[in-house]
Amino acid sequence: MKVKIIQKKDEYSMEYNVGDILEVDSTWYGGVTVLGKTGVPVSIDKDEYVNVTGDGEAVVSDAESMTVTSGETEFQGGLRPKGQGVATEQFGHLAEIDQEVRGAVRDLLEVANLEPGDALVIGCSSSEVANMRIGSFSSEDIGKCIASAILDELSGTGIYMAAQCCEHLNRAIIVEKAYAKENRIPIVNVVPQLKAGGSFATAAYAEMKEPVAIEYIQAQAGIDIGDTLIGMHLAPVAVPVRSEHSMVGGAHVVMARTRAKYIGGIRAGYREGI
Template identity: 80%
Template sequence: MAKMVKIIKKKDEYSMEYEVGDVLKVDSTWYGGVTVLGKTGVPVSIDKDEYEEVQDISEPEKAEPTSIEEGLRPAGQGVSTEAFDHLKEIEDEVRGAVKDLLAVAGLEPGDALVVGCSSSEVANMRIGSFSSEEIGKCIAGAILDELKDTGVYMAAQCCEHLNRAIIVEKEYAKANRIPIVNVVPQLKAGGSFATAAYADMKEPVAIEAIQAQAGIDIGDTLIGMHLAPVAVPVRSEHSMVGSAHVVMARTRAKYIGGARACYR
């Protein structure tokens, strides 16, 4: 609530900005009194003996969203127990996006596709506030199924609480000599998507970082830290999964050298 004062004495008899009995909002304080907003909104300094503090009887001011994401989505209650009747539609959207990416990314067996997914955003809730186990399972299962005959590994990004760690198959981590860390994702510490991926993989392990050759971000989860340079945006007609925004990327090798360099 705003700090308010009631005028009990008026030293400046010529001022039209306040009168005895007025209740005014405090704009700032200083060692000898306060500065209030006068009747016309003009700041006026008044001495300590001219006012007494009173309780603000007006309605409390509504807090502004502390971030863009809070302004865009309502907050859920942590973990969703809701049964969704459009899982087939979500699955189809995910499969379509993966197919579009694979068609242009030029991935080879042994490459990694990093995926970040907010089931909350898919369900039209604020990221991290409405983790849905069944949405996580639906999306993880669809992606793993699309990749099963390609030799490409899915790298599932955990949520911020686990520092966006990655869940991959153990054989991928070993083959690429990536240090394995010890954590098992849960719905509210890792997220529903990473939790589902951990359950569906043959021998899942956690690693802290990866340089993947392509990526899919479902719900603006920020996967850029896990993409190899140089990332190139991939556009698709499948730009949404449920209510979540979808961003995809492939990567390419850096061009180096000067005017005499040749490229392929």
């Protein structure tokens, strides 16, 4: 089996480029592993390739050839596949997801200068991690895996995890009650569920000691897994943090720390590291 690369997510990899036709070594839930230019196995997401025949002709599925006729039409059109709502599949790559998440958290903590009492806001689409369209494939297993990994990495640091809910709850935040009380943030009454809050927030609610929901936070750092848009919950000024851990499963990862605003002008002096 061979595939043709139609887009390239990993801009740093020299193992493959757009237009390359590569031999498939194995498959995984988010795509395939191909043999790169030097013979090294490389994981490729589903939306980075099309299947091709032996002579290099693309194999077009019925779904890929469909045109849009209404808002309800299922189509590829450059978008990820749309799932059935809640995932029922058993995922075999949870250990890899766990390690990718932990690596991202460690990289961020290394440069963010967080202190006990600070908050790390997390946005997460389990659908995107499973290489499906955001909001269409909520996975309880993936949500638990990611929430557990982050809470474990933060254990003993005094840093609070703040879990962003999905749009159904207006991106409310799940935090420990202690954090809301310490920062005098009003508590609202809602309990996240798989399709009304999302799998990650649901798992965070289940694993926190005394979880509550709030509508507003200014977190000192953040990790966005799957482009869920966490900017509204970051304190100014947000500074992007780059990491080798730029993917979790099939989901794109964006991270940021925050810093204090510079005020004053040409005669002002500033402290370093805040």
